[in-house]
Amino acid sequence: MSTPNTTRWIGIGLLGLPLYGVLTFWSSMNPQPDPSTHYEAWSRFVTTDHYVLTHIFGSILGLILAIFGTFALGAYLTRSRAGRLGLVAMVITVLGSALFLPGMGVSAFSAPEEGQAYLAGIEEFAKLPTSFADTVFLATSLLFIVLLFVGNVLLGVAVWRSGILPKWAGALWAAVPVLMYPLGLVYASTIGAQSTPPTVLVGAVLMVIGGAWMAYSVLRRPSAAAVGVQAQPRVQ
Numbered sequence: 001m002s003t004p005n006t007t008r009w010i011g012i013g014l015l016g017l018p019l020y021g022v023l024t025f026w027s028s029m030n031p032q033p034d035p036s037t038h039y040e041a042w043s044r045f046v047t048t049d050h051y052v053l054t055h056i057f058g059s060i061l062g063l064i065l066a067i068f069g070t071f072a073l074g075a076y077l078t079r080s081r082a083g084r085l086g087l088v089a090m091v092i093t094v095l096g097s098a099l100f101l102p103g104m105g106v107s108a109f110s111a112p113e114e115g116q117a118y119l120a121g122i123e124e125f126a127k128l129p130t131s132f133a134d135t136v137f138l139a140t141s142l143l144f145i146v147l148l149f150v151g152n153v154l155l156g157v158a159v160w161r162s163g164i165l166p167k168w169a170g171a172l173w174a175a176v177p178v179l180m181y182p183l184g185l186v187y188a189s190t191i192g193a194q195s196t197p198p199t200v201l202v203g204a205v206l207m208v209i210g211g212a213w214m215a216y217s218v219l220r221r222p223s224a225a226a227v228g229v230q231a232q233p234r235v236q
Contacts, residue, residue: 011219013072016065017211023065025204027058031196043115055108063104067097069211073155076218080162089154096147099140106137145181152177156210165214172210179203 032051035042045051074090077083156174159165180203187197 007218007221010072010076011215013068014076014211014215014218016067016069016072018208018215019211020062020066020069021204021207021209021211023058023062024207025201027054027062028196028200028204030054039118043118046111046115047119052108052112055104059104060101060108063097063101067094070094070097070151070155073159073214076165077158077162080158080164082158082161082163085154085161086158089151089158091151092147093151093155096144096151099144099147103137103141103144149177149181159214166217169210169213169217172206172213176203176207176210179206 030050032045033041070090070093074086077086077090080086153174156170156172156176159170159173160167162170179199184197184199184203187199
């Protein structure tokens with residue numbers, strides 16, 4: 001039985017990272033109105049087919065690809081001098097992405113129902129008191145933001161220190177969560193409140209560049225198995 005080309009499989013898995021960036025950019029190009037100040041406009045926005053499709057194929061599918069890509073990156077980093085850091089960063093990032101998925105599901109499938117209820121005249125729907133589920137959802141959201149920020153920064157550091165992946169690809173990757181989370185929150189609170197600040201678009205572009213750079217670097221290298229086969233002497 002032939003030995004599987006694990007390097008190529010890992011390289012293919014890493015393609016999930018730039019694809020996640022592309023889908024994030026696409027789904028963030030048309031930010032939804034702020035429901036706290038423009039509830040009717042928000043209701044009309046979330047009841048469109050475009051909203052549902054961008055959440056399913058942009059946010060949810062993007063996160064799934066990001067999880068595959070993160071697993072591939074962690075596996076490849078085990079071959080480097082930053083292997084332990086890469087594995088720790090992989091676990092933190094995947095945990096944050098997994099916690100993010102339920103929130104995206106709620107946003108994709110529940111928000112249209114809420115918007116439809118308001119547009120149908122059930123205005124009291126928006127005035128319902130905060131429930132225990134709302135509190136847990138907020139706490140979970142804060143947790144996955146922290147996990148994704150810490151995990152992705154550590155992944156960027158691990159790539160920089162690995163010696164087997166381009167250093168500046170790691171620097172780009174570490175810059176992504178800074179743009180998406182701290183700077184995004186600062187922008188939203190000081191310049192304009194909206195669900196997707198433009199810093200997220202910049203972060204998505206860096207994600208595409210950094211992720212594609214890493215994937216290309218791995219895919220262009222021969223696998224260890226192939227090198228071993230080429231190095232074996234022929235039997236006379």
